[in-house]
Amino acid sequence: MLRVVFDTSVYIAAFITHGIPKQVLDLARGRNKKIQLLASVEIMNELGQKLREKFFWPERRIKETIKAITHIAEIIQPQHSLKVLSDEEDNRILECAVGGNADLIVSRDRHLLTLKKYQNIPIVTAVDLLHSVPASCQEQKGEGGSP
Incomplete structure (x- = not known):
């Protein structure tokens, strides 16, 4: 099973647009999940802050x-602080991926996508991930609830 870190923009797109990012999030849910989602407290804090400040979600x-x-996620406690990119939030994504031995980082962030790979961990879009999972694995209708 692929071990995958989503950046906050992927979560937000999954909740707001319900398009391809939601389809990849659905791969991490249900009895027959196809990916193991990795997250950290720092990523969840950033997500909460963005949902609160940019989208005015109630607490x-x-x-x-x-x-x-x-x-649905395995919560990772990164052991090392990284300073790879100028955006500290992007560094938290990399820390989670390295600390959790991720196979992929899924992002919509141009700084992360420009990096393309960090310590042999590819950085891809949600579309790239969806295309890498066989169609038979994507059929999970009716499994799991919406976050």
Whole structure:
């Protein structure tokens, strides 16, 4: 099973647009999940902050969403602080990926995508991930709830 870190923009797109990012999030849910989602407290804090400040989500909805993610994700406690990119939030994504031995980072962030790879961990879009998972693995209708 692929071990995957999503950056916060992928989570937000999954919750707001319900397009391809939601399809890749769905791969991490249900009895027959196809990817193991990796997250960290720092990533969840950033997600909560963005949902609160940019999308004006009520605190209760934010807490429920983060709780739903932490139920399906393996929470990683990175052991090392990285200073690879100028955006500290992007560095938290890399720390989680390295600390969790991720196979992939899924991002919509141009700084991360420009990096393309970090310590042999490819950085791809949600579309790239969806295309790398066989179609038979994507059929998970009716499994899991929406965060």
